[in-house]
Amino acid sequence: MPSVDPMTADNVRIALVIGSVRSPRLADSLAAWLERELAPFDWLDLDLIDLASIPLPMHTLQPGGTADSPIAGRLADADGFVFLTPEYNHSFPAPVKNVIDWHFTEWAYKPVAFVGYGASGGIRAVEQLRTVFPELRATTIRESVLLPMAWEHLDAVGRFVPPPGTVEALHTMMTELRTWADALRSIRVAEPTGRT
Numbered sequence: 001m002p003s004v005d006p007m008t009a010d011n012v013r014i015a016l017v018i019g020s021v022r023s024p025r026l027a028d029s030l031a032a033w034l035e036r037e038l039a040p041f042d043w044l045d046l047d048l049i050d051l052a053s054i055p056l057p058m059h060t061l062q063p064g065g066t067a068d069s070p071i072a073g074r075l076a077d078a079d080g081f082v083f084l085t086p087e088y089n090h091s092f093p094a095p096v097k098n099v100i101d102w103h104f105t106e107w108a109y110k111p112v113a114f115v116g117y118g119a120s121g122g123i124r125a126v127e128q129l130r131t132v133f134p135e136l137r138a139t140t141i142r143e144s145v146l147l148p149m150a151w152e153h154l155d156a157v158g159r160f161v162p163p164p165g166t167v168e169a170l171h172t173m174m175t176e177l178r179t180w181a182d183a184l185r186s187i188r189v190a191e192p193t194g195r196t
């Protein structure tokens with residue numbers, strides 16, 4: 001059960017999940033950019049979840065959610081999610097699937113948004129994730145941010161410099177994410193566990 005009462009919380013709590021666990025990784029530049037862009041959003045409480053530093057061993061996976069997840073509470077407290085995902089071999093990276101599989105009720109009746117990156121903006125990773133989340137009773141939202149060839153948009157110190165239209169796309173996505181997060185709060189209260 002979430003420790004935050006979803007009906008009385010004013011702000012929207014969004015977990016930003018970094019899907020790459022490589023080192024080095026482009027994800028660091030993009031996550032830092034997202035944090036900078038999202039910091040002024042006064043309605044938003046952002047929780048950065050870096051899968052590179054969270055042990056979720058695959059051999060203990062259980063259907064319906066695995067016991068002793070170190071991030072179950074943080075995911076449960078979130079009103080919605082943004083997945084920052086690269087595209088690997090025309091799909092999303094294994095750690096993204098692993099964190100999804102490790103949890104169950106934590107995703108239920110919450111919206112999921114995507115910031116994708118890759119040669120084609122990570123579109124294949126994003127679209128494939130849309131086929132996964134309904135099983136967890138999560139809804140993926142229409143708007144997304146796709147960052148084609150993001151590695152070509154770094155400055156001299158490795159900071160991501162977004163091409164024209166990118167910040168606007170992020171704002172549009174976050175507005176839609178907020179709308180869904182607000183709307184789904186009432187459903188979560190009525191059906192808190194997400195189990196049948």
Ligand SMILES: Cc1cc2nc3c(=O)[nH]c(=O)nc-3n(C[C@H](O)[C@H](O)[C@H](O)COP(=O)(O)O)c2cc1C
Pocket residue numbers: 020021022024025026027028086087088089090091117118119120121122151
């Ligand atoms: C195993 C692997 C497979 C990849 N496959 C694709 C691919 O299918 N399409 C694509 O656009 N980029 C692909 N790439 C390139 C990644 O999108 C690019 O390296 C990106 O920066 C990876 O993000 P990261 O550095 O944050 O892990 C691949 C990279 C890796 C490591």
